[in-house]
Amino acid sequence: MKSSIKIAILAAVVLISFASCKKDSRPNYEYMPNMYESVAYEAYQESDAFANGVEAQLPVEGTIPRGYSLFEIPNTNEGYAEAKESLKSPLDSTQVDLARGKELYDIYCGICHGNKGKGQGKLVKREKILGVPSYADAGRAITQGSIYHTVYYGKNAMGSYANLINEEERWQVIAYVLKLKADLEK
Numbered sequence: 001m002k003s004s005i006k007i008a009i010l011a012a013v014v015l016i017s018f019a020s021c022k023k024d025s026r027p028n029y030e031y032m033p034n035m036y037e038s039v040a041y042e043a044y045q046e047s048d049a050f051a052n053g054v055e056a057q058l059p060v061e062g063t064i065p066r067g068y069s070l071f072e073i074p075n076t077n078e079g080y081a082e083a084k085e086s087l088k089s090p091l092d093s094t095q096v097d098l099a100r101g102k103e104l105y106d107i108y109c110g111i112c113h114g115n116k117g118k119g120q121g122k123l124v125k126r127e128k129i130l131g132v133p134s135y136a137d138a139g140r141a142i143t144q145g146s147i148y149h150t151v152y153y154g155k156n157a158m159g160s161y162a163n164l165i166n167e168e169e170r171w172q173v174i175a176y177v178l179k180l181k182a183d184l185e186k
Helices: 001-022 077-086 098-108 144-153 167-185
Strands: none
Touching: 077 144, 098 167, 144 167
């Protein structure tokens, strides 16, 4: 009982002290006003901070501008055929990590293509999407280049995964897809 009275008294003292600090008759102090009322700058206006006024606005040498594609093969049927014939993995056999490729495949590809590459992923089984072929279908001559082109640009109902997995990860997935294809053809 005594402790609850002490707590009530303490709470009352705290409330009174907060209420006594507020006076509507005079303005409150504003600490660091320049943080509240900063000077507005335009992103591309000239600046006196640099010798020529626009130096800070130029991209760093060696950077890639937004919207620029490093993949020089175009997103056309001819580009797909070119990639299919000529594009090869830059990874040698010591750099290929099938465990990492499987992990990435399960995350990004398995939902539609299935974990074994038979075209029977969960979305296909639930009839959310239709027509995902098996990697071992007789008419499918898939190569490293055709898979890379498809992952980069997308094809038919499949969208692009270029923004989700980087180039090295794409090649790991491609190595794993080719392993699945070889396993299905046995």
